[in-house]
Amino acid sequence: MSSMGRYCKAYPAERLRAFPGWIEKNWKSSKGTEVAESTTEMAEEQNHFYIQENYVVTADIFLDEKVVFDQVTDEWRSFCRDILDFHSPFDKEAAAPQENAASVSN
Numbered sequence: 001m002s003s004m005g006r007y008c009k010a011y012p013a014e015r016l017r018a019f020p021g022w023i024e025k026n027w028k029s030s031k032g033t034e035v036a037e038s039t040t041e042m043a044e045e046q047n048h049f050y051i052q053e054n055y056v057v058t059a060d061i062f063l064d065e066k067v068v069f070d071q072v073t074d075e076w077r078s079f080c081r082d083i084l085d086f087h088s089p090f091d092k093e094a095a096a097p098q099e100n101a102a103s104v105s106n
Contacts, residue, residue: 029078
């Protein structure tokens with residue numbers, strides 16, 4: 001069964017592919033684990049992708065299906081924030097416990 005995430009945002013595929021570490025998976029395969037043979041072949045069929053709340057990129061709105069890119073690194077997160085202006089509202093939730101712990105210890 002498909003899982004719907006809490007947040008995702010659509011972007012033109014060419015903007016995502018501008019990331020230097022972009023390695024596109026063959027999201028049309030049954031498991032989605034193979035690397036696509038031709039990015040241009042895939043580009044003709046899909047002109048936008050979704051960045052999910054966890055920074056994984058999918059070809060549809062569902063969190064765990066049609067995974068296009070899942071190499072979530074600090075560089076990818078920086079690219080998403082700085083170049084694409086993607087900000088998951090849940091990044092603040094993850095940072096909040098750390099901020100609260102820092103203020104308690106001071």
